[in-house]
Amino acid sequence: MKNNNEINDAALEMIAGRFRLMSEPMRLKILHTLGDREMNVSDIVTATGANQANVSKHLGILHGAGVLSRRKDGLTVNYKVSDETIFELCDLVCSRLKSLFDLRRFGSTEA
Amino acid sequence: MKNNNEINDAALEMIAGRFRLMSEPMRLKILHTLGDREMNVSDIVTATGANQANVSKHLGILHGAGVLSRRKDGLTVNYKVSDETIFELCDLVCSRLKSLFDLRRFGSTEA
DNA sequence: AAAGTATATTACTACATCGTGATATACTGA
DNA sequence: TCAGTATATCACGATGTAGTAATATACTTT
Numbered sequence: 001m002k003n004n005n006e007i008n009d010a011a012l013e014m015i016a017g018r019f020r021l022m023s024e025p026m027r028l029k030i031l032h033t034l035g036d037r038e039m040n041v042s043d044i045v046t047a048t049g050a051n052q053a054n055v056s057k058h059l060g061i062l063h064g065a066g067v068l069s070r071r072k073d074g075l076t077v078n079y080k081v082s083d084e085t086i087f088e089l090c091d092l093v094c095s096r097l098k099s100l101f102d103l104r105r106f107g108s109t110e111a
Numbered sequence: 112m113k114n115n116n117e118i119n120d121a122a123l124e125m126i127a128g129r130f131r132l133m134s135e136p137m138r139l140k141i142l143h144t145l146g147d148r149e150m151n152v153s154d155i156v157t158a159t160g161a162n163q164a165n166v167s168k169h170l171g172i173l174h175g176a177g178v179l180s181r182r183k184d185g186l187t188v189n190y191k192v193s194d195e196t197i198f199e200l201c202d203l204v205c206s207r208l209k210s211l212f213d214l215r216r217f218g219s220t221e222a
Numbered sequence: 223a224a225a226g227t228a229t230a231t232t233a234c235t236a237c238a239t240c241g242t243g244a245t246a247t248a249c250t251g252a
Numbered sequence: 253t254c255a256g257t258a259t260a261t262c263a264c265g266a267t268g269t270a271g272t273a274a275t276a277t278a279c280t281t282t
Contacts, residue, residue, distance in 0.1 A: 007143055012136040018204045020134035024270075025123040032118055041229055054271055056230055066211055075228050075279050085207045089200060093129045096196045100177055135240080152259060165241055167260055186249050186258050224282090231276070238268090246261070252254085 021065050022089060026050060027058050031067075031086060040076040132176050133200060137161060138169050142178075142197060151187040 022028065026048075033039070033047045045055050059079055062068045069082040081087075133139065137159075144150070144158045156166050170190055173179045180193040192198075 007140070009136065012139050012143075014208055015201065015204050016134050016136045016139055018208060019130045019200075023127050023131035023134045025120065025127045026270080028123050028127055029118070032123075042227095051272060052229075053231080053273080057270085060230075072278095077229060083207065085203055089130075089203055090126065092196055092199055092203070093126050096194065097125055097129060137240085153257095162242060163259075164243075164261080168240085171260075183248095188259060225280100226282100227278100227280080229276100229278080232274080234272085234274105235270105237270085240265105240267080242264090244262080246259100248257100248259080250255100250257080252256100 018065075021061070021067065022086065024058070026054065027062060028090070030055065030058055030062070031081060031090075034068075034079065034081050036081065038071070038078045038080040040073075040078050042076065044079070129176075132172070132178065133197065135169070137165065138173060139201070141166065141169055141173070142192060142201075145179075145190065145192050147192065149182070149189045149191040151184075151189050153187065155190070 029048050029050075030044060033044060039047070041052070041056060041059065044059070045052050048055065059068065059070075063070050063079065067081065067083045067086055068079045071078045071080070140159050140161075141155060144155060150158070152163070152167060152170065155170070156163050159166065170179065170181075174181050174190070178192065178194045178197055179190045182189045182191070
């Protein structure tokens with residue numbers, strides 16, 4: 001092969017999937033609500049003001065992706081962020097968005 | 112307000128949108144193909160082996176999001192990554208995926 | 223066991239967007 | 253001006269998934 005620029009379609013799919021995981025406002029809201037705390041589903045539902053079925057679905061997705069840990073305690077289920085790198089991702093995105101925003105405030109037309 | 116955990120829905124939408132931008136394998140493939148080079152559309156089409164209309168659409172999306180710069184030169188249009196932070200995002204995701212993968216190889220069942 | 227509570231799942235509608243063929247637009251050279 | 257090339261846009265079918273009401277499941281308490 002000419003160079004090592006080849007990249008497996010499966011790898012692209014996995015990376016894209018990771019980003020897709022973070023591409024839903026509701027999931028971001030849940031992650032932001034959790035922070036570094038452990039919370040049960042009801043509290044997350046209350047804190048986010050969202051539908052219980054929807055919260056459960058998103059918690060399941062995040063847990064399935066290895067981003068949340070799940071701990072059953074009697075009747076309730078507690079979730080906690082187990083992958084701190086997602087916050088690094090969010091921070092990177094946030095700071096970039098902020099600088100784009102600042103540029104716009106100064107009337108820059110650069111791409 | 113009780114704490115500063117409140118986060119604007121519009122902000123969540125913007126952050127999610129940024130991640131959604133990166134959640135398509137085709138766009139990742141284009142970004143990976145570009146690297147730090149400048150390339151015109153035809154060459155990107157050839158390099159990715161994808162449909163021209165599709166490539167143009169994704170280039171437009173990436174440019175609209177401020178990730179690519181566009182430079183017209185006669186009949187051709189040249190694109191170049193103008194936001195290097197996307198590579199940082201990809202690196203973070205890749206290294207995380209790799210470590211998840213390594214864990215699985217060692218039979219860990221941790222979340 | 224029965225009733226109550228917390229969470230997960232199901233079934234469904236609504237909506238966004240991907241990929242693509244066809245076509246429009248923009249530019250070049252003869 | 254006309255033919256040719258490069259890129260963008262349009263229209264459309266196909267697919268994925270968010271949100272939700274209803275229901276199932278799991279656990280606790282009396």
